[in-house]
Amino acid sequence: MSTNAFGDITLNNLLYSCVAEKKRSNEQFVHEHTFGFMMAGETLLYTPDTRTIPEGAIGLIRRNQLVKAVKVPPPGGMFRSISIFLPQDLLRRYSAENKITAGGPYTGDPLVALPKDAFLEAYFNSLLPYFNRPAYLSKALSDLKTKEAIELLLQHNYQLKDLLFDFSEPHKIDLEAFMQQNYMFNVPVSRFAQLTGRSVAGFKRDFEKIFKAPPGQWLTQKRLSEAYYLLKEKGRKPSDVYLDVGFENLSHFSFAFKKTYGVAPSLL
CATH class of the missing domain: 2.60.120.280 (Regulatory protein AraC)
Known part of the structure; x- marks a missing residue:
């Protein structure tokens, strides 16, 4: 080394x-x-x-x-x-x-x-x-x-x-504002829960009250919607977009995009 x-x-x-x-x-x-x-x-x-x-x-x-x-x-x-x-x-x-x-x-x-x-x-x-x-x-x-x-x-x-030497943990904050600002970060739901000052169960409960959908479903749709905008309106390439919006790999992104919009992201 x-x-x-x-x-x-x-x-x-x-x-x-x-x-x-x-x-x-x-x-x-x-x-x-x-x-x-x-x-x-x-x-x-x-x-x-x-x-x-x-x-x-x-x-x-x-x-x-x-x-x-x-x-x-x-x-x-x-x-x-x-x-x-x-x-x-x-x-x-x-x-x-x-x-x-x-x-x-x-x-x-x-x-x-x-x-x-x-x-x-x-x-x-x-x-x-x-x-x-x-x-x-x-x-x-x-x-x-x-x-x-x-x-x-x-x-x-x-x-x-x-x-x-601030050893305090994150306190309970505005979940809706936080998620709208940070949905593109590819971290587990447990991490979003921690950063908004909630248990995982409390996070999921509050999340569904606000967004009327489970966290995983909402995150996927939110990320796909942002990707569609970047591809269609900004002329970006799928290989440049999928990481920016929070997907882990290009193949998963392409599959989810085509399933939602009926067309491969490369064809927009």
Whole structure:
């Protein structure tokens, strides 16, 4: 294993990405706070707003976020980024040991861009050798590097404690508005339930009251309707559309589209 390998390399809670061509990320949900450095190229983030994370950017993404990411290499070069995930159990221990707590539920931007900082950049560079020699990264050392990241973030901006140490779970929110805004994310119903502050049973019950259809049925029809608009009115190609609207693969999308509209998406 080396830092020259293409694709994603994961070591404990560290992630190194290195790709030669534009590539979509498979994961669409941020499970843990993620501290990252864009080493080369840029990332397009859809949250569902579109943001461009440029080369050289350092930032922090709050956990429990729906995010689509597209990795874009620089002209003639390789996309390279490194991230460290900050697990809740370690953050809880750090909070208790250092007597640092959040001032309340975090309500700021879930994507925090950090100004360029020599110490933060040097920290990420210190992680790179482990991807060449993964045997050196024991669990204990991984925890130490994670604590170092937390310490550096707090030294950089102490108010980040309100994001890092907010251990509250999503509260009950407007389900209709949330689903209309986030239907294109390909995550399980259980994840939609969590993010709207409901049990799965409560989510399904509230969903059917609002939309008069089960979640799976509504999601499929909503995604197909958006795909039809993009194909018919915007002239997009099926291969460019199916992932954008939340389908997992092109064949399933084509089958569902033809079943609903009586024509293959490629013929619109």
